[in-house]
Amino acid sequence: MNEGLINKAPRKLLFLFEILSLSLIFLYSWEGIQTETYVIAVGLVLLIYFSNYLLGRISKGDNYIFLIVCMLVSIGIIMIYRISPDLGLKQLMWLTFGIAMFFAAYFAVRYISFWGRLTPIYLLASYALFALTLIMGSRTHGAINWITISGVSVQPAEITKIVLVFLLAAFYGGDEKYRKIKNAEVYLMIVVYSFIGLLFLQRDLGTALIFFGVFTGLQYIYSQDRRLIWANLGLATVGGIAGYLIFDHVRVRVTTWLNPWPHINDKGYQITQSLFAISEGGFFGTGLGRGNPSFIPLSYNDFIFSAISEEMGIFTGIGIIMLFMLLVYRGFKIALSQENQFFRMVALGISMIFGIQSFIIIGGVLKVIPLTGLTLPFVSYGGTSVVTSFIALGILQGASEKRGRGGIGNE
Amino acid sequence: MNSERKRIITILVALCLGFVLLIGYLSYFQMFRAQAVRDNSYNKRLWINEDNILRGSIADRDGQVLVYSETRDGEAHRIYRYDNLYSHVIGYSLKDYGKSGLERKYNSYLVNANENTAINELINLINPSGVGNNLNLTIDHDLQKKTRELMSGKKGSAIAINPKTGEILSMVSVPDFNIGNLSENWNTVSENPDSPLLNRGTQGLYTPGSVFKILTAVGVIQNGLPEAIYECSGSTVIDGYTIRDFDESGHGPLNLEQAFAVSCNTYFADQAVAMGHDKLREIAENLSFNQKITFDLETSTSTFPKDSIGLTDLGASGIGQGRILVTPLNMLMIVSAVANDGYMPMPYIVESVVSPGGMRIDSHRSESRKVMENGEAQALKNMMREVVRSGTGTNAGISGVQVAGKTGTAENSSGKNHAWFVGFAPLDDPKVAVVVLLEEEGSSGGRSAAPIAREIISFALNSITN
Numbered sequence: 107m108n109e110g111l112i113n114k115a116p117r118k119l120l121f122l123f124e125i126l127s128l129s130l131i132f133l134y135s136w137e138g139i140q141t142e143t144y145v146i147a148v149g150l151v152l153l154i155y156f157s158n159y160l161l162g163r164i165s166k167g168d169n170y171i172f173l174i175v176c177m178l179v180s181i182g183i184i185m186i187y188r189i190s191p192d193l194g195l196k197q198l199m200w201l202t203f204g205i206a207m208f209f210a211a212y213f214a215v216r217y218i219s220f221w222g223r224l225t226p227i228y229l230l231a232s233y234a235l236f237a238l239t240l241i242m243g244s245r246t247h248g249a250i251n252w253i254t255i256s257g258v259s260v261q262p263a264e265i266t267k268i269v270l271v272f273l274l275a276a277f278y279g280g281d282e283k284y285r286k287i288k289n290a291e292v293y294l295m296i297v298v299y300s301f302i303g304l305l306f307l308q309r310d311l312g313t314a315l316i317f318f319g320v321f322t323g324l325q326y327i328y329s330q331d332r333r334l335i336w337a338n339l340g341l342a343t344v345g346g347i348a349g350y351l352i353f354d355h356v357r358v359r360v361t362t363w364l365n366p367w368p369h370i371n372d373k374g375y376q377i378t379q380s381l382f383a384i385s386e387g388g389f390f391g392t393g394l395g396r397g398n399p400s401f402i403p404l405s406y407n408d409f410i411f412s413a414i415s416e417e418m419g420i421f422t423g424i425g426i427i428m429l430f431m432l433l434v435y436r437g438f439k440i441a442l443s444q445e446n447q448f449f450r451m452v453a454l455g456i457s458m459i460f461g462i463q464s465f466i467i468i469g470g471v472l473k474v475i476p477l478t479g480l481t482l483p484f485v486s487y488g489g490t491s492v493v494t495s496f497i498a499l500g501i502l503q504g505a506s507e508k509r510g511r512g513g514i515g516n517e
Numbered sequence: 518m519n520s521e522r523k524r525i526i527t528i529l530v531a532l533c534l535g536f537v538l539l540i541g542y543l544s545y546f547q548m549f550r551a552q553a554v555r556d557n558s559y560n561k562r563l564w565i566n567e568d569n570i571l572r573g574s575i576a577d578r579d580g581q582v583l584v585y586s587e588t589r590d591g592e593a594h595r596i597y598r599y600d601n602l603y604s605h606v607i608g609y610s611l612k613d614y615g616k617s618g619l620e621r622k623y624n625s626y627l628v629n630a631n632e633n634t635a636i637n638e639l640i641n642l643i644n645p646s647g648v649g650n651n652l653n654l655t656i657d658h659d660l661q662k663k664t665r666e667l668m669s670g671k672k673g674s675a676i677a678i679n680p681k682t683g684e685i686l687s688m689v690s691v692p693d694f695n696i697g698n699l700s701e702n703w704n705t706v707s708e709n710p711d712s713p714l715l716n717r718g719t720q721g722l723y724t725p726g727s728v729f730k731i732l733t734a735v736g737v738i739q740n741g742l743p744e745a746i747y748e749c750s751g752s753t754v755i756d757g758y759t760i761r762d763f764d765e766s767g768h769g770p771l772n773l774e775q776a777f778a779v780s781c782n783t784y785f786a787d788q789a790v791a792m793g794h795d796k797l798r799e800i801a802e803n804l805s806f807n808q809k810i811t812f813d814l815e816t817s818t819s820t821f822p823k824d825s826i827g828l829t830d831l832g833a834s835g836i837g838q839g840r841i842l843v844t845p846l847n848m849l850m851i852v853s854a855v856a857n858d859g860y861m862p863m864p865y866i867v868e869s870v871v872s873p874g875g876m877r878i879d880s881h882r883s884e885s886r887k888v889m890e891n892g893e894a895q896a897l898k899n900m901m902r903e904v905v906r907s908g909t910g911t912n913a914g915i916s917g918v919q920v921a922g923k924t925g926t927a928e929n930s931s932g933k934n935h936a937w938f939v940g941f942a943p944l945d946d947p948k949v950a951v952v953v954l955l956e957e958e959g960s961s962g963g964r965s966a967a968p969i970a971r972e973i974i975s976f977a978l979n980s981i982t983n
Contacts, residue, residue, distance in 0.1 A: 326524060326528065327524040327525055328521070370559050371559075378557075378559065382555065382559075382560045384543075384546065384547070385546070385550070385554040386560075386562050388551070398561070401561050420543050420544070420547050424540050428540070431532075431536040434529070434533070434536075435533070438529040441525060442525060454525065458528070461532040461535070461536075462532070465535045465536065469535075469539055472539065472543060474542050
């Protein structure tokens with residue numbers, strides 16, 4: 107087969123994009139050009155080229171997902187570097203580490219066979235991570251979701267997201283003994299809702315929505331008791347309304363979603379700045395380095411999509427949405443061709459995380475849905491986000507390889 | 518297995534639909550909403566562009582510069598030469614508080630950012646420290662000074678217009694504010710209960726009182742009843758509710774012209790009831806009530822009740838009370854239509870936009886709309902002349918000039934009457950029309966507003982030649 111040839115063409119396009127946008131960065135910062143500009147340019151191209159090449163040699167699975175993600179990462183890192191060279195360099199560092207973790211996760215999935223039998227461990231790990239956040243957490247931008255371990259800030263919920271997928275997959279598709287407990291599915295639902303409740307308390311509404319989405323998706327596909335799905339949806343509605351009535355921070359999100367303009371100086375500031383940026387860009391953008399994305403608070407993080415739309419235009423914005431759509435599609439395709447139940451569910455869960463998270467944050471900055479603080483996977487700045495997203499991708503990569511129907515192990 | 522595949526695909530389709538929704542909304546937003554969002558004065562990007570451009574200057578009709586910008590220590594400064602005089606016409610342009618008046622409406626001209634063409638962008642790239650376009654106004658600086666002088670210490674608005682062309686000659690709203698130090702005084706000014714930031718002339722809505730009788734009179738003329746004799750006994754009972762005259766002894770028998778001159782309330786209340794709500798509303802809407810007035814400054818819309826109203830309300834409407842609200846600018850346009858033989862001019866204040874190189878980029882062309890027959894206008898002209906010659910408006914009289922007008926004393930919820938005067942001169946070839954509104958003056962229009970109008974008219978006729 108000429109698999110290699112097919113893989114090479116998009117890889118070349120990716121390099122073309124990188125070279126073009128990097129030359130724009132060079133043009134933009136011609137006068138104050140610094141060594142870090144060369145570092146980022148050479149580093150990014152080499153890193154992406156080498157890791158794609160490596161992956162082509164070692165994995166016989168789906169090599170497109172990594173290519174798609176490389177495109178997202180390239181757009182993101184170029185935008186972050188343009189907003190703040192310091193952060194750009196840090197992001198490159200995180201990216202290097204993230205890709206290393208991608209391979210680590212891939213090998214872990216490929217060579218370790220007992221992932222589907224660890225239901226209680228996933229459960230304990232989730233609660234442990236929540237406890238860690240509540241005890242050590244510090245509040246940033248309204249949410250308590252950061253902990254600092256020896257100088258490095260980590261968002262435990264990013265890790266819990268992946269653990270949740272493993273927990274759900276192990277429950278529905280791993281060993282059967284937990285499913286056979288009476289009312290097991292009800293207990294599972296209570297567990298998931300306890301996670302969501304804890305996230306509400308931490309004011310991390312975006313992650314709460316992802317948890318709910320992934321759980322509901324997998325429940326819809328695999329639940330034996332179909333009434334529970336309705337119970338779940340009913341409970342979510344009641345919970346949503348209760349959350350609106352009880353929590354002030356939830357009400358603020360809804361108010362500024364319905365009409366942010368009267369609150370432009372305070373609580374509606376972020377979303378209106380985001381809309382200003384997007385409307386400034388037009389279809390083709392102001393051009394890299396020629397807009398003012400730094401007017402948006404957190405332009406390199408939650409609002410990176412708006413910053414990209416301002417300088418690269420909504421055509422690039424639409425491109426990013428389509429890349430996520432492709433990523434989700436490939437992820438679901440991996441699931442459909444995976445014969446192993448557990449890994450099929452893992453593939454579905456991870457694809458859903460990517461899809462739901464990107465929808466929530468892009469929809470939020472566009473004011474299609476209420477804004478909840480989340481990173482745009484692979485694009486936003488942030489160590490935990492980049493590393494955990496690459497770990498998730500590595501797991502998806504591992505799940506894309508053929509496995510025995512029941513057995514767990516490599517080919 | 519099969520149902521599992523189906524469900525997986527259902528979830529996939531749902532996620533894809535979500536993404537398609539985002540793409541659709543993003544495209545919709547960019548095509549239909551983005552422009553309005555960009556122009557929001559809170560958008561700091563507007564200011565960034567402006568920092569590179571020296572805002573254009575604004576001059577009066579004789580070329581006298583009222584406001585300009587200059588660079589001092591590498592920073593652009595806006596110089597307002599006349600502290601309070603143009604607070605509502607030119608308005609302010611402040612980074613922290615946005616813009617108002619012409620600074621807002623003509624912002625894109627003043628910063629030359631109007632045509633966002635590729636060529637303009639290239640020019641801006643090559644020469645980023647450009648200079649904006651200049652505005653030439655229809656305002657006469659001397660008349661503006663005179664008008665403000667006459668209005669000082671009052672609350673209200675006075676506007677003078679050329680009734681044939683619609684050129685605004687002066688426009689004052691008091692209380693006003695000093696644009697030069699508005700930034701420092703923002704809180705005091707914006708929280709002042711008398712709302713100095715409001716342009717009362719174009720945005721204030723007031724009960725018109727007797728100046729509205731001009732509209733009721735149009736109805737009487739259109740119904741062919743100007744000569745019909747009416748017996749005024751000092752009060753009239755409509756639907757069990759009594760409408761009284763200012764002078765309760767009664768005016769005795771009178772026709773339209775006589776009733777208009779003495780501003781007989783019972784006459785006009787009964788006439789309004791006789792012609793009905795639809796007729797009166799039709800006349801009012803034809804004269805821009807309930808219609809947005811397009812103007813160089815922000816305007817409010819005058820209101821005449823749309824749903825059918827009770828007879829008492831209708832009678833009150835006939836004398837400008839009840840639920841009618843009007844802007845001074847709108848009243849001025851109505852008077853201008855009378856002066857201009859039935860053609861209502863569209864008012865304007867920016868005569869032309871001129872590039873820094875002296876090229877005319879945009880200039881205003883006078884427009885007018887026929888709102889009444891010539892005969893009706895002539896009859897009203899004569900009636901309004903009679904008001905000033907022998908009726909309630911004698912204080913507006915100028916010897917040697919035939920001034921025409923109508924007074925109004927409007928009761929309102931504050932308990933203190935608004936004093937109105939609208940008028941024009943000279944009768945046979947009107948050169949200037951004015952409106953004077955004194956908010957909550959607690960005095961009659963004839964006593965307090967008419968003398969101010971007289972001074973404005975007299976000054977305008979003497980000083981404005983073109």
